[in-house]
Amino acid sequence: MINRKATAIWKGTGKEGSGTISTQSTVLENTQYSFNTRFAEGKGTNPEELIAAAHAGCFAMKLSFELNAAGFTADELNATATVSLDPNKGQVTKSAIDLKATIPGISEGQFKEIAEKAKKECPISQLLNAELSLTTELIA
Incomplete structure (x- = not known):
């Protein structure tokens, strides 16, 4: 079991107050x-x-x-996640990943299949109770 910690300290009301967040790594x-x-x-x-x-x-x-398990090594994976919060519901409703990748020797079909598998199986995807989406672009 690997455990990671972060600490949030909040002072004041929800609207006028403020807080700090610190991580175990001190990043x-x-x-x-x-x-x-x-x-x-x-x-x-x-x-x-x-x-x-x-x-x-x-x-x-x-x-x-x-990718490595399938015999490929990416030159670059550029993944941007956009998390959507619905303030009316007070709920995170979506995390959308936009991926641009440079991977020598891979076909578009292999790329999309492997990317979808990674989206489904990444531990943070499994943690989120929200809609997950993925757009991909394979850069030659």
């Missing part, structure tokens, strides 16, 4: 977040942005493993 250390960084445009992060980063990173790494 994030007292990183600010607030109502504005979540629902408007403010300086700092927010939970949905962090989930998007986790989903993009997890997917790219899982895809790399799946």
Whole structure:
């Protein structure tokens, strides 16, 4: 079992308050977040942005493993995840991954099949109770 930790500290009300997020690795250390960084445009992060980063990173790494198992090595995998929060429902409803990849020797069909498998099997995809989508572009 591998355990990773992050700590959130919040002070004040939901709208006027603010908080910090720190990770075990210290990559994030007292990183600010607030109502504005979540629902408007403010300086700092927010939970949905962090989930998007986790989903993009997890997917790219899982895809790399799946490609290797199929005999391919990517020159580059560029995965961008967009996480959608419906403020009316108070729920994350979707994570959409946009993938651009340069993979020598792979066919379009093999690429799409392996990418779909990685989307389904990446641990963060399995964690999310939301619609998952994937668009792909194989760059020659």
